[in-house]
Amino acid sequence: MGNYLVYIPDESERIKTSQLIPSKVSISDSIWAVQLTDIDICIKAYKKVTASNDVKIYIEADSQAEYKVIKELIEYLQDTGNSNYYLTTIH
Numbered sequence: 001m002g003n004y005l006v007y008i009p010d011e012s013e014r015i016k017t018s019q020l021i022p023s024k025v026s027i028s029d030s031i032w033a034v035q036l037t038d039i040d041i042c043i044k045a046y047k048k049v050t051a052s053n054d055v056k057i058y059i060e061a062d063s064q065a066e067y068k069v070i071k072e073l074i075e076y077l078q079d080t081g082n083s084n085y086y087l088t089t090i091h
Helices: 011-018 036-050 067-079
Strands: 004-007 031-034 057-062 085-090
Touching (some): 031 036, 036 067, 057 067, 067 085
């Protein structure tokens, strides 16, 4: 169906990032379910918190993921200026 998840492992970065995004996320969780349109907001907030533009974006798709959903995500990332990412398929 197309579930988009944001993962921020570092607790202090996660807390600061969660305060900058409009989505209702639990700061205690390291993985947040977000809408496609919130992904760019999360990336921008994370860049602000870490004071770095060198953010590595990893896309993991399970083997059952539909190509259309992955393509939409990649196109959205490219449209928002995030053209560097790593794509892996997990089983």
